[in-house]
Amino acid sequence: MQALLRPHLASMPAYEPVEPYDVLARRLGRTPESLVKLDANENPYGPLPQVREALARLQHVHRYPDPESRALRDALARTFHLPVEHFLVGAGADELLELILRVLIDPGDAVLIPTPTFGMYAFLARVYAARIIDVPRNPDFSLRLDALREAVRIHRPKVLFLAAPNNPDGSLPPREVREALLDLPLLVVMDEAYIEFVDEGGPLGDAASLLPLVPKRENLVVLRTFSKIAGLAGLRVGYGAFPQWLAQAIWKVKQPYNVSVAAQEAARVTLQHREDLIPVVERLRTERQRLYRALQEIPYLEPYPSQTNFVLARLKQGSARALKEDLARQHGILVRYFASPGLENCVRISVGRPQDTDRLLEALQQWEPHA
Ligand SMILES: Cc1ncc(COP(=O)(O)O)c(C=O)c1O
Known part of the structure; x- marks a missing residue:
């Protein structure tokens, strides 16, 4: 069999x-x-104490969650001052990574990954039978922009996965380098799972983030997660800002009840008390x-x-x-x-x-x- x-x-x-x-x-x-x-x-x-309390008070766990995670997405829109249509939430940023591949990749399509980096990118690319174009970083883990440009010219990848800052070395490519990648003819998935910890990012990483650029660029996705700074790894909830064309495609193919009642509520309450x-x-x-x-x-x-x-x-x-x-x-x-x-x-x-x-x-x- x-x-x-x-x-x-x-x-x-x-x-x-x-x-x-x-x-x-x-x-x-x-x-x-x-x-x-x-x-x-x-x-x-x-998690924050307010989140623990909200989880203890949780009602309606016998009902399916909101398939559109409306309360949470509204909170994201208010927090980051972007139209709500840009936001999608998933069972961790991992699920959003997978959804991007689900709508983009036919077997044999190329995916560009500057390595070493978070193993999930190559793992998911393999699941979707993508061709992985692996461009090694410099020994100090900085990006080789020319090598990436050349790889794009030769292999025509559909998508680039960049962890910014990178896992496992912790480096953040300078903003000019990250922005230069947006001029390449592909979708750039900027995975900001650790952006809150960036020194130059202000209190919560926002000053270092490319999130505000999403409405201005057709080829930028910025992913974030509640697993790290919000302490909710076990509940599985991440979010991302997407260009409209991609968000609409993902709405069609995502599992309707992908984020649990508990995860949506915990994430929403975290945003409500973000200063904490x-x-x-x-x-x-x-x-x-x-x-x-x-x-x-x-x-x-x-x-x-x-x-x-x-x-x-x-x-x-x-x-x-x-x-x-x-x-x-x-x-x-x-x-x-x-x-x-x-x-x-x-x-x-x-x-x-x-x-x-x-x-x-x-x-x-x-x-x-x-x-
Ligand atoms: C770079 C990066 N992106 C995404 C994730 C996964 O985030 P989540 O727990 O939201 O799926 C991790 C987790 O280790 C990570 O290192």
Whole structure:
């Protein structure tokens, strides 16, 4: 019966998600509370108290959610001063990424991805049997604009996925570079999942965002999420500003009840109290600085400067895989490790609370890299 499968799926690698908290805890012989979870760029402070209260009061969970997420999209329009027609919401930014491919990609169409970057782009492109045009970044993770232009000329991709700032290194291409990409003849999906953490972005990242350009450009999508700064990763809710032609196409093909009642309400209440996120952003930016500086002092690590809520570090000695495993087994500290091109021997550490950084630093100081 396996022959019934679409052939390209047979050889496709599965996405490797982070494992659930309780499963990892059991495997490590620890309680979930004793773990220091720095592997998925989540917000250690969780949602705002007003959101927790709204969720506790939630009515109508026996009814299907609003398929148009009207209250939430109205709140987005008010928050960002754009017409509501530009906004779509999804079960995480991930769902919006997929919806974009669903309406654009026939098998064999090209998708442009400057790598290394968020693995979801290539994963979804493979699901849709797209041709992936991978343009490696410079060693410092900056974009090679000329190489991207050349790739567009040769391969005629329909869409470019750019995480801005980028996961997993945390760099943000300068605004001129991001805007220059908009002159290319393709759809630019600017994934601003971490924009709130950008230093030059003002209190909540807005000054660094390209969101205000969406109504002026036919080829720009800006994606955002409530998973990171709003602390709602478990509820799955993201949003994006889309050009009208694309939003209309996506309305036709999206699952009607894609965002749950709880997720819509939690996201709406977050926007209502958006100012209250400012101290959370400040705390995480401060802790990022502290983490980065402390990692610079660890002799076997070379951290990269970050504009996000995580820091990537390359090991100058020892193995990143061994470090990740030792941190988990001996200390209950979870980080991500990478070995893919451009990320050889790297670990990515999410910014946690000060006490999480303390525990991590103590463990890193004890660790002995073996050649
Ligand atoms: C660059 C980037 N975009 C999008 C996402 C996913 O966001 P969501 O949880 O809203 O699906 C992530 C999550 O790690 C990410 O790193």
